[in-house]
Amino acid sequence: MSLGLHTSAPLKPKKQRGRVRAFVAALAVLGGGLAVSGSLAYGAPDHPGERDAVSKGARALVREDGFPAVLAAVEDGDGRVRDYTAGTGDLATDAAVPVNGQVRAGSNTKSFTAAVVLQLVGEDRVDLDAPIETYLPGLVRGDGIDGNRITVRHLLQHTSGLPDYTQHLDPDPFEIRDTYYNPREGLDLALGEKALFEPGARWSYSNTNYLLAGLLVEKVTGRPFGEELTDRIIRPLGLEDTYWPRTGERDIRGTHPKGYGASAPGAPLEDITRLDPSQAWAAGQLVTTPRDLNHFFSALLDGEVVEAAELKEMKTTVPATEGAPTPGAEYGLGLFRTPLSCGTDLWGHGGAIHGYETFGGVTEEGRAATVAVTALSAAVAAEPEAVLEAHQHVQDLAETAVCA
DSSP states (O other): OEEEEEEOOOOOOOOOHHHHHHHHHHHHHHOBOOOOOSOOOSSOOSSTTOTHHHHHHHHHHHHTTOOSEEEEEEEOTTSOEEEEEEEOSBTTTTBOOOTTOOEEOGGGHHHHHHHHHHHHHHTTSOOTTSBGGGTSTTTSEETTEETTTOBHHHHHHTOSOOOOGGGGSOSOHHHHTTOOOOHHHHHHHHHTSOOSSOTTSSOBOOTHHHHHHHHHHHHHHSSOHHHHHIIIIIHHHTOTTOBOOOTTOOSOOSSOOOOEEOSSTTSOOEEOOSOOGGGTGGGTOOEEOHHHHHHHHHHHHTTSSSOHHHHHHHTOOEEOOBTOOSTTOEEOSSOEEEEOTTSOEEEEOOEEETBEEEEEEEETTSOEEEEEESBOHHHHOOSHHHHHHHHHHHHHHHHHHHHO
């Protein structure tokens, strides 16, 4: 087991039990980014600026919560980065955790997907307030579901009322690790359910929204979604350690810690690094690093990814209610806004996919942080409340990193 702090030069350009159980069930399959509590519970500094706060918090995630490894990157407003590691990169060999190793991004992918759609909006190729029927005619139909009443904005903001297809995926990752899912299969699972509510009536996190966003991009551009994301976001920003896995690609290409899963909450951890991520597609398929996520969110908020008008749309939020267990969180178009205890807001997302869980973002002042762990909270804890607590500790550490 290791614990490390690594400094570098600047980068280049409690809830009701039923609600807790519902959140844990979603997290166990393909979780989203959820708001931090602002408690500074993990690694809280004794005084502002204490550099060891993040190291202490990372150690606690390993020793107290049971995550095999922790990777974190913290970037200050001047672009200087500190990397942190704790735990082991391989439970079998006790190998060191690679600094800034690659991890599966999970639902952080949604921010990339939303940015691609907003670029198309800026090019006058997509209208945010046009119904999805305009672009995908006849596709979005079901019990109480009508593509004529669901707009592109509803999809990106999780106000469509569409059910989440991931509720139909086997929660045992070892049963589906080698299964390839076409995005239309996931969509069909969701459309077989009744609509949750009228479009625009309220907010409810659903991965189905971003399957449709990816299909929208493909229809409008005539190109594969992964190609558009790479050409529009990854390559221009120089995100050298971020990539869109090829169809059928299951291994992680670069240096990475192994990711671990459990067949049921709290069951023994097993290696789940090799995984077909198509179950997540435009909602969560990316592979990246903590540094690259910081770079992306910083560039996005600095106006380097979408134009000012489209960034304003992305940052126009609604209260995040169902699926966000912490009060105060709001959701824009592919972005969470979370008020922090140190008086600033964190703009980012977070994500969870079998083997890896991440959380982070950037403040208006330019400070960015990403924390990644190598198992889902639902894999290292058995009881719903303990799962939620472990998940919260990951988020608390990200807040500590930003606020310390």
